[in-house]
Amino acid sequence: MSRPPLTAIASLLPDTVPFVGPEAIERQTGIPIRARVGANESSFGPSPGVIAALRAAAPETWKYGDPESFELKAALARHLGVAAGNIAIGEGIDGLMNLIVRLYVGPGDVVVTSHGAYPTLNYHVAGFGGRLVTVPYRADRESLAGLLEAVQREAPRLVYLCNPDNPMGTWWDAGEIERFIAALPETTMLLLDEAYGETTPAGTLPPLDVARPNVLRTRTFSKAYGLAGMRCGYAIGEAGNIRAFDRVRNHFGVTRLSQVAATAALADQDWLRAVIDRVAAGRERIAAIAADNGLEALPSATNFVAVDCGRDGAFALAVLQALGNRGVFVRKPMAPGLDRCIRISVGRPDDLDIVAAELPAALHQAATTLP
C-alpha cells in the first residue's frame, strides 16, 4: 500500500533529534538523575513571586493566552527601553529560531554558524532546506573573524552568533560585537542569541539598536529567570522584522501560564540579581572542583562551565558517561577541539556537592576504560 508522501524537504530529514532530555536519559539508562546539571536549567528555581502567580492563575487555564502577549511585551518594553513593537514573544528561543529560519531561509539558502554551536539552529536550518556553512571556533570562542570571512564569501541569508557562547561559556565584549555587526552586509540577518545574557559581565551585551534591520537578538526566561519548563523567549529587533513574525507564528502558542510566569519573573529583578550572584559563586565552585581533579575550567559568562578533561573527545565522553552512571547529568560539546570538555551547569550547592563527590571516580573510570 502506498502512502501520502512527505514533502521533498521533509523526506530527507534525519530521524535524529537535537537533544535527548534528562527524563529520556533516565528511562534509557534506568539510573535516576541525582544532580541535574546538564541542560543549563536554573536549579535555583523561579522567583517565589512567579510560583505564587502561577498558583493564582491555575484556575484560569481554560482561557486561551493573550495571542498578542500584551502585558508581557509592555513589561519587557519598559525593562529594555524599546517599544513593544520591537519585541516578539515565542515558545522559547527554540520556537523563535524556527520562525526566524522559516522567514529568512528558503531551500538552498546559506546559513553561517560555528561548528559546534547550538545544534537546534542547525536542526531548523535543515528543516527548512537551508544549507549550513560552518566556521571553526578559535581558542574556544566563536570566531568573529572566521564568521565574517564566511559571510563575505557566502553572502548568507542568516548568520548565527551566540554571545556568551553555548557550549563553551566564552564571550566577546560589546565593542567587538558591534564591530562585527557594522561589517555585515545589509542583506545578511544576524541572529544574535543572548540566551545567557543575564549572567554576563557588564559590557558584554551591546546597547539595543532597534533601528538596524539586519539584527535580531533572542533572549529567554529559561536560563537565569529559572523558567525553562515554561517555554517563553523573546526576540528584539527592528519593528518591520518583528511584524513579520505575525505571518508565521502560532498565534495562541505561548501558554497563558507562560505569560503569567514571565511577567512575574521580570518584575522580580531582586531574585534575578540573587540568582546571578549564586551563578557566579557556582562557576567558581565548578572551577575549584575541576582544579581539585587536576582539570582546567574555562572562563564562563554563562550559567555553566566547560571543563577541559585534559585529553581527547573520546576521553571526555567516557567521563560524561561515567558521571551519568553515577546519577550526574552533564552534557558536552561534540565538535573537534571543543569535545575535550564536559559542560557542567551551575546548580545549587547540593548539586555541585554531588559533582564534587562523583567526578574523581568518574575520571578514574574513564582513565581505566581508555588507558
Next chain:
Amino acid sequence: MSRPPLTAIASLLPDTVPFVGPEAIERQTGIPIRARVGANESSFGPSPGVIAALRAAAPETWKYGDPESFELKAALARHLGVAAGNIAIGEGIDGLMNLIVRLYVGPGDVVVTSHGAYPTLNYHVAGFGGRLVTVPYRADRESLAGLLEAVQREAPRLVYLCNPDNPMGTWWDAGEIERFIAALPETTMLLLDEAYGETTPAGTLPPLDVARPNVLRTRTFSKAYGLAGMRCGYAIGEAGNIRAFDRVRNHFGVTRLSQVAATAALADQDWLRAVIDRVAAGRERIAAIAADNGLEALPSATNFVAVDCGRDGAFALAVLQALGNRGVFVRKPMAPGLDRCIRISVGRPDDLDIVAAELPAALHQAATTLP
C-alpha cells in the same frame, strides 16, 4: 538602506491573523467582556485535580518539560487503546496543524478543505506555500460528497475535515466518515480534526484505526477538558507518520505544566463527564434563548451553538457587534450562507444569563441599523 529579504513564500504572506483574541478585542474596544462565550473555551474550567497538580508542579518550572511527553503519551495510549507510538503531542491542534502541513504540503501542493472551515488550517497552508481548494458546505455541514469529488479531481496532498464541525457544530456519523476514508486515494492524507470529539453523540467518532497511513486525527485538551490556555493537543495515527513529527517539531515546545495539566485532566474522567452533561444542558439553553428571540439554533455536537439570525451575513455581523458592545464576546462564521449565523460557546449558566439578557437589545440594535 536595504534589508535581509524574506523568503519567497514569507514575502507574499498577508499580515492578517486567523483570530483576534478576546483580550485584544477588549483593548481595541475598551469594553470589558462580561460573557466570554466566543472562543469555544470551557468556562467550567479544568478539573480541580488539574488545578491542584498545576499548583504542586509550579516550583518545578525551572526544568524543561520531557521532550518525549512520556507519561502523557502513556496515559493517552491506555485511554485510547493504541500504542504510545501512535500518538504525537503538540502545542494544541494549531501547533500540530503547522507540523502536518509542513510535513505534507510543499509549495504549490493542493489542500482541500471546506469554504468557511477552520481558518488556522488555511493560515498554515498559505504559510508553507500550499494551494487551497475549497468546497462549499451543504445544509450547514461540511460536504463529504463535495470534498471527495474535489479530492478525486485534485489529488491533493491533504484534505481537511472537522467532525463535529467548527464553526457550525454539525456532524457526520462514524459510518459516513468511514466510507469517506475508504474512498480516499492512498496518497492523500486526511487531517480529521476531532477537537470537539468529547461532546459528540455516541457513534460519531469512528473507531481508531492506526494501521491506516493516510489518516491523522487531532484532538485537544483545549475544549471539553478546559485547558485552552495550556496548549496541549495530540495527533493519533500510523506509527510511521507519527515518527515523522520528530523531524520537524519543537522538541521541548510542550511546557512542563501543560504536560502535568493534560495528564491530570485525562485522569479525571468524572469531571469530563460532568462537563459534557453541562455542555449538553448549555446547548439546550442556547437553543431556548434563540427561540425566545424568534431565532433558530442549529443542532450541535460541540461545546458551542450556531444561531441563525434569520437574515444575511451583514445582519448577523451587526448582531455580533451589538453583543460585543454589551460585553458579550461571540464569534461567527464568515463564509457565504454560513454567515447568517453567530456562534455562541456554551458557558456557565451565569454567562448564558448575560447572553439571554443582552440578545434582545442586540437584535433590536442590529435591526435598527439595518432595517
